[in-house]
Amino acid sequence: xxxxxxxxxxxxxxxxxxxxxxxxxxxxxxxxxxxxxxxxxxxxxxxxxxxxxxxxxxxxxxxxxxxxxxxxxxxxxxxxxxxxxxxxxxxxxxxxxxxxxxxxxxxxxxxxxxxxxxxxxxxxxxxxxxxxxxxxxxxxxxxxxxxxxxxxxxxxxxxxxxxxxxxxxxxxxxxxxxxxxxxxxxxxxxxxxxxxxxxxxxxxxxxxxxxxxxxxxxxxxxxxxxxxxxxxxxxxxxxxxxxxxxxxxxxxxxxxxxxxxxxxxxxxxxxxxxxxxxxxxxxxxxxxxxxxxx
Amino acid sequence: xxxxxxxxxxxxxxxxxxxxxxxxxxxxxxxxxxxxxxxxxxxxxxxxxxxxxxxxxxxxxxxxxxxxxxxxxxxxxxxxxxxxxxxxxxxxxxxxxxxxxxxxxxxxxxxxxxxxxxxxxxxxxxxxxxxxxxxxxxxxxxxxxxxxxxxxxxxxxxxxxxxxxxxxxxxxxxxxxxxxxxxxxxxxxxxxxxxxxxxxxxxxxxxxxxxxxxxxxxxxxxxxxxxxxxxxxxxxxxxxxxxxxxxxxxxxxxxxxxxxxxxxxxxxxxxxxxxxxxxxxxxxxxxxxxxxxxxxxxxxxxxxxxxxxxxxxxxxxxxxx
Amino acid sequence: xxxxxxxxxxxxxxxxxxxxxxxxxxxxxxxxxxxxxxxxxxxxxxxxxxxxxxxxxxxxxxxxxxxxxxxxxxxxxxxxxxxxxxxxxxxxxxxxxxxxxxxxxxxxxxxxxxxxxxxxxxxxxxxxxxxxxxxxxxxxxxxxxxxxxxxxxxxxxxxxxxxxxxxxxxxxxxxxxxxxxxxxxxxxxxxxxxxxxxxxxxxxxxxxxxxxxxxxxxxxxxxxxxxxxxxxxxxxxxxxxxxxxxxxxxxxxxxxxxxxxxxxxxxxxxxxxxxxxxxxxxxxxxxxxxxxxxxxxxxxxxxxxxxxxxxxxxxxxxxxxxxxxxxxxxxxxxxxxxxxxxxxxxxxxxxxxxxxxxxxxxxxxxxxxxxxxxxxxxx
Numbered sequence: 001x002x003x004x005x006x007x008x009x010x011x012x013x014x015x016x017x018x019x020x021x022x023x024x025x026x027x028x029x030x031x032x033x034x035x036x037x038x039x040x041x042x043x044x045x046x047x048x049x050x051x052x053x054x055x056x057x058x059x060x061x062x063x064x065x066x067x068x069x070x071x072x073x074x075x076x077x078x079x080x081x082x083x084x085x086x087x088x089x090x091x092x093x094x095x096x097x098x099x100x101x102x103x104x105x106x107x108x109x110x111x112x113x114x115x116x117x118x119x120x121x122x123x124x125x126x127x128x129x130x131x132x133x134x135x136x137x138x139x140x141x142x143x144x145x146x147x148x149x150x151x152x153x154x155x156x157x158x159x160x161x162x163x164x165x166x167x168x169x170x171x172x173x174x175x176x177x178x179x180x181x182x183x184x185x186x187x188x189x190x191x192x193x194x195x196x197x198x199x200x201x202x203x204x205x206x207x208x209x210x211x212x213x214x215x216x217x218x219x220x221x222x223x224x225x226x227x228x229x230x231x232x233x234x235x236x237x238x239x240x241x242x243x244x245x246x247x248x249x250x251x252x253x254x255x256x257x258x259x260x261x262x263x264x265x266x267x268x269x270x271x272x273x274x275x276x277x278x279x280x281x282x283x284x285x286x287x288x289x290x291x292x293x294x
Numbered sequence: 295x296x297x298x299x300x301x302x303x304x305x306x307x308x309x310x311x312x313x314x315x316x317x318x319x320x321x322x323x324x325x326x327x328x329x330x331x332x333x334x335x336x337x338x339x340x341x342x343x344x345x346x347x348x349x350x351x352x353x354x355x356x357x358x359x360x361x362x363x364x365x366x367x368x369x370x371x372x373x374x375x376x377x378x379x380x381x382x383x384x385x386x387x388x389x390x391x392x393x394x395x396x397x398x399x400x401x402x403x404x405x406x407x408x409x410x411x412x413x414x415x416x417x418x419x420x421x422x423x424x425x426x427x428x429x430x431x432x433x434x435x436x437x438x439x440x441x442x443x444x445x446x447x448x449x450x451x452x453x454x455x456x457x458x459x460x461x462x463x464x465x466x467x468x469x470x471x472x473x474x475x476x477x478x479x480x481x482x483x484x485x486x487x488x489x490x491x492x493x494x495x496x497x498x499x500x501x502x503x504x505x506x507x508x509x510x511x512x513x514x515x516x517x518x519x520x521x522x523x524x525x526x527x528x529x530x531x532x533x534x535x536x537x538x539x540x541x542x543x544x545x546x547x548x549x550x551x552x553x554x555x556x557x558x559x560x561x562x563x564x565x566x567x568x569x570x571x572x573x574x575x576x577x578x579x580x581x582x583x584x585x586x587x588x589x590x591x592x593x594x595x596x597x598x599x600x601x602x603x604x605x606x607x608x609x610x611x612x613x614x615x
Numbered sequence: 616x617x618x619x620x621x622x623x624x625x626x627x628x629x630x631x632x633x634x635x636x637x638x639x640x641x642x643x644x645x646x647x648x649x650x651x652x653x654x655x656x657x658x659x660x661x662x663x664x665x666x667x668x669x670x671x672x673x674x675x676x677x678x679x680x681x682x683x684x685x686x687x688x689x690x691x692x693x694x695x696x697x698x699x700x701x702x703x704x705x706x707x708x709x710x711x712x713x714x715x716x717x718x719x720x721x722x723x724x725x726x727x728x729x730x731x732x733x734x735x736x737x738x739x740x741x742x743x744x745x746x747x748x749x750x751x752x753x754x755x756x757x758x759x760x761x762x763x764x765x766x767x768x769x770x771x772x773x774x775x776x777x778x779x780x781x782x783x784x785x786x787x788x789x790x791x792x793x794x795x796x797x798x799x800x801x802x803x804x805x806x807x808x809x810x811x812x813x814x815x816x817x818x819x820x821x822x823x824x825x826x827x828x829x830x831x832x833x834x835x836x837x838x839x840x841x842x843x844x845x846x847x848x849x850x851x852x853x854x855x856x857x858x859x860x861x862x863x864x865x866x867x868x869x870x871x872x873x874x875x876x877x878x879x880x881x882x883x884x885x886x887x888x889x890x891x892x893x894x895x896x897x898x899x900x901x902x903x904x905x906x907x908x909x910x911x912x913x914x915x916x917x918x919x920x921x922x923x924x925x926x927x928x929x930x931x932x933x934x935x936x937x938x939x940x941x942x943x944x945x946x947x948x949x950x951x952x953x954x955x956x957x958x959x960x961x962x963x964x965x966x967x968x969x970x971x972x973x974x975x976x977x978x979x980x981x982x983x984x985x986x987x988x989x990x991x992x993x994x
Contacts, residue, residue, distance in 0.1 A: 115572065
């Protein structure tokens with residue numbers, strides 16, 4: 001098989017992994033922009049999405065189409081509780097305390113999931129058939145189209161929400177200047193809550209659409225969360241297109257790295273990029289430099 | 295200063311005498327690891343509590359120390375003490391070099407950059423099979439020797455490790471009360487103001503980063519020679535988080551608090567054993583509850599609690615009378 | 616200030632004086648399994664099995680009238696914790712033998728402790744270096760990876776294939792398998808044309824498979840534990856990879872078939888005999904133990920007894936046999952184990968000697984194939 005086809009295959013695999021990183025990355029950015037918090041528990045929402053869907057299907061015998069929205073709803077509820085019980089009491093705390101509380105939250109959510117379900121890996125059935133589709137010498141699965149399609153729809157919705165709804169505009173105002181936003185009558189605390197709700201929902205949906213391909217278990221959230229964060233950093237913590245591009249770049253580079261260089265060091269690629277960007281362009285690949293605020 | 299000296303003497307005496315109570319017991323072994331964790335926590339606390347810089351990658355320096363010592367003294371037959379010294383200096387130098395770009399970052403970005411660094415180092419431990427032995431670990435590391443004395447039992451290792459800890463605590467206490475310590479506190483409280491006052495904040499931060507890394511590397515060397523075996527999972531992300539937890543639970547900026555944090559977290563599994571698999575949930579919950587309700591850590595939280603309880607009693611007593 | 620410090624010291628000392636457990640009149644053995652952490656898939660069935668076997672031994676009257684007591688600690692897959700727990704078992708619980716740990720890394724970490732304290736350790740991990748070179752107090756029940764590799768290579772030799780691609784997971788299990796796959800290749804006339812790895816948490820291996828598809832390889836050998844190999848089987852099906860797929864004994868449980876679904880069809884692997892116990896020929900010496908174990912496990916845990924739990928079954932039963940032979944002391948168990956011959960366990964038929972503390976040969980494995988979501992013996 002010639003190199004051209006191989007490259008196409010790497011590219012396609014990379015794009016579908018990258019789409020997931022992008023969704024998780026956007027979740028990170030939304031919370032960061034509304035609150036200034038890096039939510040280390042973001043990956044756990046991804047895990048909850050997959051595990052809850054599986055639980056609803058196996059225990060309550062719900063069909064897939066019913067289990068998915070219900071799982072997203074439940075994961076969102078967890079996000080909401082997390083904000084109310086852990087983040088809100090600490091709103092004025094130092095970044096260090098906030099990092100620690102979200103880490104504590106992620107350990108707690110992961111631990112509870114391990115106890116409620118089990119330590120095993122589970123597979124979710126694909127949304128449609130499992131017949132591979134040929135594209136010019138490379139193959140993809142129907143599930144890949146689901147992933148790309150749902151990602152596009154979500155990003156569109158996200159864009160619409162932030163630029164065309166009152167709540168979305170208010171959230172953007174909070175991210176620019178929470179004090180000023182408060183002064184003009186925006187309920188900042190509600191916006192913070194909303195940011196957790198939105199990113200929990202997006203994270204869990206990301207977890208659901210990949211689970212048929214990658215399987216799921218109580219501990220899938222850690223690595224996915226970190227990769228999503230790398231995507232967000234490449235995108236300069238934007239909750240829009242730059243982070244999507246960041247995710248796609250990361251996915252493709254990883255896939256190319258595994259295929260052409262060394263699969264052992266594949267995970268290192270993401271973090272080397274992360275460090276380089278932080279050192280050289282902390283405002284992200286596409287952002288404009290910002291002067292240090294005192 | 296005199297108060298500090300008395301505190302230190304009491305601490306050292308407790309450490310010295312502890313084996314009278316626990317010798318021959320399994321806790322002796324745990325206390326060896328408490329010692330290593332104390333060193334790590336104190337090192338991280340210098341960075342976090344004094345210079346106000348977070349790190350989620352300190353396990354990397356610990357691991358570099360452990361692997362460095364292990365590989366040099368086993369594969370290349372170096373004298374372990376020499377290996378330990380060289381590795382500490384190299385890791386310190388390395389930290390000094392990366393300190394400049396990394397400490398330019400702030401808050402969450404710094405957390406993520408150090409985390410990334412930690413993971414990269416972990417991946418190298420795991421993948422560089424020819425040198426590190428890869429995922430199955432590196433075994434056959436010799437015990438440390440001092441003349442005819444071979445550090446091969448829990449009791450001997452206890453005194454070995456704790457003499458390093460005591461040295462490290464003394465250094466940190468002195469540092470905290472020196473001119474440099476005051477400069478750090480100034481940076482911590484208001485970096486810009488400190489810079490205006492002529493404190494070279496950047497250099498100081500990088501220096502303390504390097505010192506902190508060096509202490510971690512020494513702790514790593516000790517770990518390698520005590521365990522005689524090292525494997526990548528002992529230096530992963532969880533360990534960095536655990537160290538951070540020790541510092542925060544003990545109390546930011548308190549050297550003895552770090553000891554308390556290390557002691558509590560190393561012994562915690564002993565007390566949680568009856569909970570079987572539930573301990574991880576408890577651990578996560580504890581982390582959250584502590585940050586919410588005892589943001590100052592145990593060193594400030596316990597006396598507060600004590601005062602509150604005794605205060606309450608007094609009030610009650612008053613009501614009865 | 617001083618007041619605060621004394622309160623802290625008192626608090627610290629209180630923490631230290633943890634209560635210790637003690638018991639008398641019974642034979643005490645220890646178990647070190649990683650019931651939590653990444654290797655929980657090993658540790659959990661091992662712990663369950665060990666407890667079940669000890670209970671059934673006690674119900675049947677114990678060993679020479681003495682009750683057997685099992686103290687189990689969780690090591691969470693962490694070498695430091697494994698060493699602490701091993702010390703606790705020896706110093707505080709005063710056990711006379713230890714079964715476990717579950718992984719090669721943890722076992723290597725615990726070996727110096729066992730050797731120093733002269734307590735027999737029966738590891739449940741597969742790495743060959745645990746008992747090679749032989750250590751006086753260290754034995755193991757899990758089949759050496761080398762035996763599984765030899766079984767595959769022998770099978771390939773019989774089917775006249777010699778160009779292999781290997782894809783191994785980058786953890787202890789995969790690293791050991793990779794080492795054996797490479798070092799034994801020459802002996803069986805095999806040629807490793809692609810040598811690649813994947814991470815234990817990786818979710819997409821199409822890149823590696825695409826590379827392998829472009830190579831000269833005639834077969835693909837995957838060395839890992841769930842879920843990686845299942846992802847690979849699915850990816851291979853997606854890519855339409857024509858190479859026959861071989862896996863390791865790391866996936867010889869129904870779990871793999873459930874995860875990989877249709878993609879598991881036709882996969883071949885060397886496996887312990889547990890999973891095919893019902894179709895084994897009647898004259899197989901292990902058949903009795905195997906059937907009993909599978910039935911017991913099903914009854915207690917409503918789950919399929921697997922290969923990994925079998926390592927703990929062997930561990931407990933070997934200790935029992937050794938005590939009956941050499942007496943209930945550390946030295947007695949050590950000597951008893953070393954002299955044990957023709958012990959038909961779950962992992963195979965054990966024959967220990969002073970020069971062999973692993974005790975198994977490649978007949979411990981059978982080549983099985985997945986057909987119609989079940990195991991059949993491969994032809």
